[in-house]
Amino acid sequence: xxxxxxxxxxxxxxxxxxxxxxxxxxxxxxxxxxxxxxxxxxxxxxxxxxxxxxxxxxxxxxxxxxxxxxxxxxxxxxxxxxxxxxxxxxxxxxxxxxxxxxxxxxxxxxxxxxxxxxxxxxx
Amino acid sequence: xxxxxxxxxxxxxxxxxxxxxxxxxxxxxxxxxxxxxxxxxxxxxxxxxxxxxxxxxxxxxxxxxxxxxxxxxxxxxxxxxxxxxxxxxxxxxxxxxxxxxxxxxxxxxxxxxxxxxxxxxxxxxxxxxxxxxxxxxxxxxxxxxxxxxxxxxxxxxxxxxxxxxxxxxxxxxxxxxxxxxxxxxxxxxxxxxxxxxxxxxxxxxxxxxxxxxxxxxxxxxxxxxxxxxxxxxxxxxxxxxxxxxxxxxxxxxxxxxxxxxxxxxxxxxxxxxxxxxxxxxxxxxxxxxxxxxxxxxxxxxxxxxxxxxxxxxxxxxxxxxxxxxxxxxxxxxxxxxxxxxxxxxxxxxxxxxxxxxxx
Numbered sequence: 001x002x003x004x005x006x007x008x009x010x011x012x013x014x015x016x017x018x019x020x021x022x023x024x025x026x027x028x029x030x031x032x033x034x035x036x037x038x039x040x041x042x043x044x045x046x047x048x049x050x051x052x053x054x055x056x057x058x059x060x061x062x063x064x065x066x067x068x069x070x071x072x073x074x075x076x077x078x079x080x081x082x083x084x085x086x087x088x089x090x091x092x093x094x095x096x097x098x099x100x101x102x103x104x105x106x107x108x109x110x111x112x113x114x115x116x117x118x119x120x121x122x123x
Numbered sequence: 124x125x126x127x128x129x130x131x132x133x134x135x136x137x138x139x140x141x142x143x144x145x146x147x148x149x150x151x152x153x154x155x156x157x158x159x160x161x162x163x164x165x166x167x168x169x170x171x172x173x174x175x176x177x178x179x180x181x182x183x184x185x186x187x188x189x190x191x192x193x194x195x196x197x198x199x200x201x202x203x204x205x206x207x208x209x210x211x212x213x214x215x216x217x218x219x220x221x222x223x224x225x226x227x228x229x230x231x232x233x234x235x236x237x238x239x240x241x242x243x244x245x246x247x248x249x250x251x252x253x254x255x256x257x258x259x260x261x262x263x264x265x266x267x268x269x270x271x272x273x274x275x276x277x278x279x280x281x282x283x284x285x286x287x288x289x290x291x292x293x294x295x296x297x298x299x300x301x302x303x304x305x306x307x308x309x310x311x312x313x314x315x316x317x318x319x320x321x322x323x324x325x326x327x328x329x330x331x332x333x334x335x336x337x338x339x340x341x342x343x344x345x346x347x348x349x350x351x352x353x354x355x356x357x358x359x360x361x362x363x364x365x366x367x368x369x370x371x372x373x374x375x376x377x378x379x380x381x382x383x384x385x386x387x388x389x390x391x392x393x394x395x396x397x398x399x400x401x402x403x404x405x406x407x408x409x410x411x412x413x414x415x416x417x418x419x420x421x422x423x424x425x426x427x428x429x430x431x432x433x434x435x436x437x438x439x440x441x442x443x444x445x446x447x448x449x450x451x452x453x454x455x456x457x458x459x460x461x462x463x464x465x466x467x468x469x470x471x472x473x474x475x476x477x478x479x480x481x482x
Contacts, residue, residue, distance in 0.1 A: 014181040
């Protein structure tokens with residue numbers, strides 16, 4: 001299962017990437033929304049994990065690109081900050097499949113990814 | 124003069140000057156090219172090292188068993204010696220700590236201590252510059268350096284507002300509600316912003332045993348009294364009701380205003396009567412505040428008092444009193460309707476206004 005992780009903090013990105021790689025997933029990563037949209041177009045990942053606040057294109061724009069522009073059924077997990085309820089609501093309206101509020105537990109993220117991977121493997 | 128100059132210039136001079144300018148231009152362009160190339164090379168090496176360093180750090184942060192001391196690999200040791208890079212690493216660790224929870228947090232603290240990054244924070248803490256001191260305090264509490272608690276506590280009453288604020292935030296971070304003990308010693312004001320920040324910070328914690336607020340309610344520092352009143356309001360501290368009644372006599376108007384608000388939130392049987400008795404000692408703003416608070420706690424016992432306020436010369440107070448009558452007294456709207464029939468101006472307007480507002 002190929003996962004795209006989008007996060008603008010290098011170290012957090014590396015930590016998530018390392019954790020998911022350890023769990024056996026094929027992880028690609030990038031630090032801004034523009035690059036993420038390019039990677040989604042070219043690599044078509046099976047799952048996208050994205051932060052909301054990103055340079056160039058926001059996490060919401062990424063959700064919109066996957067669900068509205070590409071019309072692909074790629075699950076998207078949104079990582080949001082505390083007090084961003086409105087943004088989460090907007091992300092769900094655009095078609096986001098799940099969200100996690102920062103600070104979040106990496107093991108919990110891995111479990112959520114596992115849930116999506118089961119659906120992916122069953123399909 | 125011009126002619127003399129042009130007579131002295133030979134075509135060879137112009138050719139030489141042009142050649143000189145071309146050579147200079149070429150040297151300058153070559154210099155820029157070499158400089159940019161070196162910079163790019165340096166950046167690419169740095170980025171490569173950076174990526175390697177981040178990977179090494181990520182692996183340490185994801186260590187599942189007990190934190191162990193892992194020596195810094197040779198290729199990254201340079202990064203840990205460079206002051207700017209150390210700053211960058213600290214900021215990254217703080218960012219990770221803010222965004223993640225679980226085992227990774229212990230590993231962040233361990234990495235911060237074992238790589239000597241704490242020293243950087245200590246240097247900042249001892250700096251004479253306020254902004255460095257603030258950063259030092261922030262880093263130390265973010266990295267859970269409990270041993271620095273006493274040093275940071277001393278700054279909770281610093282003359283510099285920003286240092287004070289950061290140290291107070293650190294105390295709550297370290298000790299939760301017990302961290303509020305700095306209110307015993309503080310002589311400088313706790314600003315509105317800091318009070319809001321502290322209350323927000325406390326909201327994220329489980330309520331442990333609340334410090335006895337009586338002492339703070341009698342503090343000579345009026346901002347401490349206001350914060351104690353707010354704490355009593357948010358955490359429903361009924362046991363200090365009588366001390367808060369005492370605050371109604373405080374010389375500071377803001378304390379009295381907050382005392383009225385807090386009393387309305389922890390009201391007992393006689394609170395409404397206490398407020399109505401106090402009403403006449405107050406200025407306009409706090410009278411308005413009392414009438415607004417009575418809206419939540421008044422009953423038919425306050426009817427006579429409220430009816431008298433309908434005759435106040437100030438229309439705003441009339442409206443507030445009418446609102447309390449309509450909401451808290453039995454047949455409140457009938458009372459207002461009768462009054463409107465007797466004296467249409469201004470009571471008819473008040474009656475219709477409240478009818479739209481409350482019904």
